[in-house]
Amino acid sequence: xxxxxxxxxxxxxxxxxxxxxxxxxxxxxxxxxxxxxxxxxxxxxxxxxxxxxxxxxxxxxxxxxxxxxxxxxxxxxxxxxxxxxxxxxxxxxxxxxxxxxxxxxxxxxxxxxxxxxxxxxxxxxxxxxxxxxxxxxxxxxxxxxxxxxxxxxxxxxxxxxxxxxxxxxxxxxxxxxxxxxxxxxxxxxxxxxxxxxxxxxxxxxxxxxxxxxxxxxxxxxxxxxxxxxxxxxxxxxxxxxxxxxxxxxxxxxxxxxxxxxxxxxxxxxxxxxxxxxxxxxxxxxxxxxxxxxxxxxxxxxxxxxxxxxxxxxxxxxxxxx
Amino acid sequence: xxxxxxxxxxxxxxxxxxxxxxxxxxxxxxxxxxxxxxxxxxxxxxxxxxxxxxxxxxxxxxxxxxxxxxxxxxxxxxxxxxxxxxxxxxxxxxxxxxxxxxxxxxxxxxxxxxxxxxxxxxxxx
Numbered sequence: 001x002x003x004x005x006x007x008x009x010x011x012x013x014x015x016x017x018x019x020x021x022x023x024x025x026x027x028x029x030x031x032x033x034x035x036x037x038x039x040x041x042x043x044x045x046x047x048x049x050x051x052x053x054x055x056x057x058x059x060x061x062x063x064x065x066x067x068x069x070x071x072x073x074x075x076x077x078x079x080x081x082x083x084x085x086x087x088x089x090x091x092x093x094x095x096x097x098x099x100x101x102x103x104x105x106x107x108x109x110x111x112x113x114x115x116x117x118x119x120x121x122x123x124x125x126x127x128x129x130x131x132x133x134x135x136x137x138x139x140x141x142x143x144x145x146x147x148x149x150x151x152x153x154x155x156x157x158x159x160x161x162x163x164x165x166x167x168x169x170x171x172x173x174x175x176x177x178x179x180x181x182x183x184x185x186x187x188x189x190x191x192x193x194x195x196x197x198x199x200x201x202x203x204x205x206x207x208x209x210x211x212x213x214x215x216x217x218x219x220x221x222x223x224x225x226x227x228x229x230x231x232x233x234x235x236x237x238x239x240x241x242x243x244x245x246x247x248x249x250x251x252x253x254x255x256x257x258x259x260x261x262x263x264x265x266x267x268x269x270x271x272x273x274x275x276x277x278x279x280x281x282x283x284x285x286x287x288x289x290x291x292x293x294x295x296x297x298x299x300x301x302x303x304x305x306x307x308x309x310x311x312x313x314x315x316x317x318x319x320x321x
Numbered sequence: 322x323x324x325x326x327x328x329x330x331x332x333x334x335x336x337x338x339x340x341x342x343x344x345x346x347x348x349x350x351x352x353x354x355x356x357x358x359x360x361x362x363x364x365x366x367x368x369x370x371x372x373x374x375x376x377x378x379x380x381x382x383x384x385x386x387x388x389x390x391x392x393x394x395x396x397x398x399x400x401x402x403x404x405x406x407x408x409x410x411x412x413x414x415x416x417x418x419x420x421x422x423x424x425x426x427x428x429x430x431x432x433x434x435x436x437x438x439x440x441x442x443x444x445x446x
Contacts, residue, residue, distance in 0.1 A: 033349060033434075035349065035436065037437070038436070038437055038439070040351075177360075227351065230359065231351065231352040231355075231359060231438055232359065232440050233359065233360055233440070235358040235361065277348045277349075277375060278348060306348065308434075309348030309434070310348075312433070312434070
């Protein structure tokens with residue numbers, strides 16, 4: 001829930017609207033753990049999950065050389081993050097995330113510190129087991145001033161309401177059965193800064209004003225589940241560890257909307273998720289989509305625990321049932 | 322390289338910590354292997370369906386059903402968790418004529434996680 005950029009490609013919006021408008025809305029009990037019918041949606045790394053679950057990402061580690069921006073030089077950024085999500089009820093969850101960041105500007109000494117803390121809530125309002133479809137809404141709060149300015153943590157908060165969805169393709173006809181393991185998850189949100197601009201006074205007494213635009217946070221993840229292939233389509237004889245692997249490509253994007261800013265930045269992240277019984281491991285490359293997003297490929301790895309499986313009678317179940 | 326090594330060290334420590342402090346648990350039961358195999362074509366009609374899961378099953382709430390192409394249930398209705406192997410679910414079959422069959426299953430692992438699924442197999446003429 002927290003610690004990921006919001007996402008949902010424009011091309012995915014019709015899919016989300018389809019989900020919202022489908023007549024046979026089933027808002028049954030959530031299974032947690034990303035299970036919708038026979039579809040298992042793994043937790044993705046840079047785009048938000050569409051389900052509410054009891055899960056812990058510890059740690060998520062990423063590294064990337066960020067491009068120069070304004071007066072700021074290009075810098076190599078390494079982040080160690082922890083995120084936890086907890087079901088309050090079957091369909092309503094809360095989340096908390098924190099990141100420790102090291103920023104090493106080109107030709108300068110490295111700075112270390114915590115980024116702003118993040119809180120979030122999410123409500124899963126739609127689930128259709130037969131169609132392997134799920135949708136949620138949520139709000140993410142990047143708590144301004146809770147992090148260290150040395151590593152670029154903003155002094156103002158950003159509230160990001162968002163829509164999250166997932167769709168598995170297990171309902172494709174038999175002729176297309178080898179496409180059934182495909183699934184798409186996505187998100188669409190808008191980052192609303194609590195301050196329209198920030199004024200800073202330099203050492204020479206000169207004031208500079210930085211405007212904070214509203215930002216469309218969008219993205220999606222396309223995945224092909226080998227476990228789904230093996231269990232529901234055709235046993236092609238994959239052995240461990242390949243039988244638990246899910247190749248994935250994530251698209252994590254941001255589009256500035258106003259206040260003198262424009263353009264889209266983001267990364268395309270191809271990778272692999274290995275989903276075990278109690279945890280999953282994932283690794284992805286982060287490839288910038290354009291010059292404004294950088295010129296160097298980054299990386300991200302994550303260890304993610306399924307708390308509902310590890311602690312089914314305590315931490316891993318909703319607080320209120 | 323040093324950064325990568327440190328990342329792996331942190332991952333290992335986190336995994337070890339949670340594994341050590343987690344109580345013995347039984348997770349969602351996923352299908353591990355099926356006989357006949359998922360999506361297979363068999364020459365001889367199988368006498369039973371055997372599904373092996375990743376977790377122990379709750380016998381009272383775990384079942385398999387087998388349907389022919391017309392949607393008629395064809396199994397003998399004796400789905401059961403194997404008495405000596407609690408991850409194995411089986412159901413007997415009569416002699417099946419050639420054709421396509423659909424197996425559906427729904428299981429409850431011993432800590433009350435429900436999973437379900439289905440697959441097809443064909444008996445060759």
